[in-house]
Amino acid sequence: MSAERAPRAGIVMGSQSDWSTMKEAADILDTLGIDHEVKIVSAHRTPDRLWSYGREAVGRGLQVIIAGAGGAAHLPGMMASKTRVPVIGVPVQTKALSGVDSLYSIVQMPRGFPVATMAIGGAGAANAGLMAAQILALTDQELAERLDTWRSELSASIPDEPVRD
Numbered sequence: 629m630s631a632e633r634a635p636r637a638g639i640v641m642g643s644q645s646d647w648s649t650m651k652e653a654a655d656i657l658d659t660l661g662i663d664h665e666v667k668i669v670s671a672h673r674t675p676d677r678l679w680s681y682g683r684e685a686v687g688r689g690l691q692v693i694i695a696g697a698g699g700a701a702h703l704p705g706m707m708a709s710k711t712r713v714p715v716i717g718v719p720v721q722t723k724a725l726s727g728v729d730s731l732y733s734i735v736q737m738p739r740g741f742p743v744a745t746m747a748i749g750g751a752g753a754a755n756a757g758l759m760a761a762q763i764l765a766l767t768d769q770e771l772a773e774r775l776d777t778w779r780s781e782l783s784a785s786i787p788d789e790p791v792r793d
């Protein structure tokens with residue numbers, strides 16, 4: 629990411645232990661050339677940090693926030709309560725309940741404060757990066773073209789037939 633431009637996207641996660649999952653979102657943003665920042669913001673361990681991040685998001689120019697957490701995963705929902713910047717939630721896969729706990733904590737928001745919830749784990753994080761890119765591409769033609777190319781290349785990489793080993 630560029631250090632000179634204000635980030636358009638923010639990736640927040642509840643813990644360092646979420647990074648191996650959330651890295652998949654950051655990798656997509658890097659690949660598509662989207663300036664972003666990555667922060668640890670915990671709903672439970674650093675609630676004041678969460679509050680500040682949500683309160684300042686619009687003023688700082690953030691256009692989309694990807695929030696990942698596991699277990700009692702309140703970060704995405706609380707972030708969505710604090711800012712109108714769209715929040716994309718990533719349920720991190722936990723050991724105890726395989727991420728179903730994270731998914732349920734994120735997806736079942738009350739009417740009025742939505743979180744766009746992705747699948748559990750790495751695929752969900754990658755898709756969060758792509759969803760963020762699709763949102764930003766609505767007002768960025770160059771990004772739209774990079775995204776179209778990325779999608780075409782993915783499609784072209786899929787073989788017609790399986791390898792029968």
Ligand code: RP5
Pocket residue numbers: 641642643644645646670696697698699700720
């Ligand atoms: C959540 O608790 C984090 O998002 C993380 O997924 C989970 C476990 O955190 P650590 O105990 O590994 O720091 O808040």
